Amino acid sequence: MSEAHDNSFLAFSQVCERVKSTMSKNMKIRIVSEYLKNLDDENLKVACDLFSGQIFPPWEGIELQVGYSTLLDILREVSGLNDKILVETIIKHGDLGEAAEEILTKRTIRPLFEEKYDLVQVYARLRKVAEVTGKGSVYEKKKILTGLYLNMTPLEAKYLTKVLTGEMRIGLVSGLIIESIAEAFNRVFDEVNEAFLLINSVGETAILAKYGKLSEAKLVLLRPTNFMLAESMQSAEEIVDYFRKELVCEFKLDGVRVQCHKKGDVVKIFSRKANEVSAQFPEIVEDLLKIDHDFIFDGEVLAFKNGRPLPFSKLQTRLQRKYVDEKIVSEIPLMLFVYDILYFDGEPLYKMPLIERKKVIEKIEFTGRIECLEYTLVSKKEEVERKFFESLELGYEGLMLKDPSSAYTVGKRGKYWIKLKKELDTLDVVIVAAERGHGKRAEIFSDYVFSVWDNGALKTIGKAYSGLTDKELLEVNERLKDLAIKDEGWRLIVRPEIVIEVAFNGIQKSDRHESGFALRFPRIKRIRDDKSIDEADTIEKVKAIYERQKSLEGERLNK
DNA sequence: CCTGATGCGTC
DNA sequence: GTCGGAC
């Protein structure tokens, strides 16, 4: 059944609404694929990008710079409602988009007529929003968006908001979008999926699929592809038991993952989320240019001094930097450790077994701040444990263990690469406040603020929810409601009573928490109902762990 | 001119 | 980065 194209944003919103309302995956696919068939090319591309929550390709370096706060201002302006009602509505829904719909139905200001936008028009305005910068730009962004909202129905406003926050929450995950594209244009799922993973754009994939050109989606120099991801295992034993064969073993470096492309005399470095970060690492770019080949490398940039790695926090001062001067370059020296290769002098290599790819890397001559990451072959539990210990001694994060026969599976977290790292320590802390969740956690206080003792007073040191099961979350939630001292809407201040054990991978100095410290990767291990709050840990223990960690770094520097 | 709020991207 | 949960 073929009808006239309906490229409107309203139709898009209605489709989203139908997709959200059904649990059935097949149904979702049917709805979306039927919809995609009836779009013209440009709108098809936009629709797919919006479904996937990725408005602009990350490598273009263009950002909306519109977040919660700006959207709240816009909704206030558009609706004429006061903050109390606005915030209540947002809390009620736990999703800004859902709230926007209700807010617009209650608006006191109404436009004379509602303009009908198609997807391309909305997209063009979003691009404008992203492009305005400089003084008054926040005002300008709000003005453009307010204009859009004013002419939209509540349903459209809901999905515009969801697009802007990047959280669609309609149960249409990337796999289903790919399936819908395959279905709409009568293609094989695997071919569509492979194309998508290679070129990293749902919209472009849809166009290729539509015209039967999926084979044109290739690994292309200077355009980022997805990174291969690793899984985590708990122990050396688990790893050797799982594989029962010889494994490639590397140190796990605590830096940033990069994909380095070189084509002729052009070098581009991309981050894990496909942002171009070349400008942040000029000395690495310079040394990459000295390599007389075309290539795509996968590796890690690490802060590195006197033959030893520096902590991630040092490297972090060089990230997101727009202006890189000689001072920062000399203060925080970098190394690039190359550990994989996807393309070399005209040949895609990502389907080749890892061990063969390693051989290609080993033949390349690196100079300056670039090295090939060393690896060993291990097969016994004891060997893995020994390497793990050695890794920590040298100041690395743990180990990566990789299946030597595996291809580079672009964009997948297959069980071919395994990371092995250990928690640094745990603390018993006291819950002092709880914050509301979003989306599927909208109904509950899901996020717990916790404290340690400092001279008889409880001082906050972090927040966490992760680690508890849904059941435990509900139980804690009920208990916290009884312990509430003050309800601030988003946040509940509670009488200190519940003790939890929190694991973490590091302690950092912090000015965001009262204790002056914060935890890296905090997660809740268990609820310690066997402990009273007097038995919770103190700032002295925190300081001791912090010093222990620091002395390890210091030791490394002095060697 | 400085500071705090906001947004974003890295782990 | 972390984690639990849904399929």
Add this chain to the structure above:
DNA sequence: GTCCGACGACGCATCAGG
């Protein structure tokens, strides 16, 4: 077995507003 959403910490850039 795999994918996914809901969350943690930090630092840098930018802009609004005193």
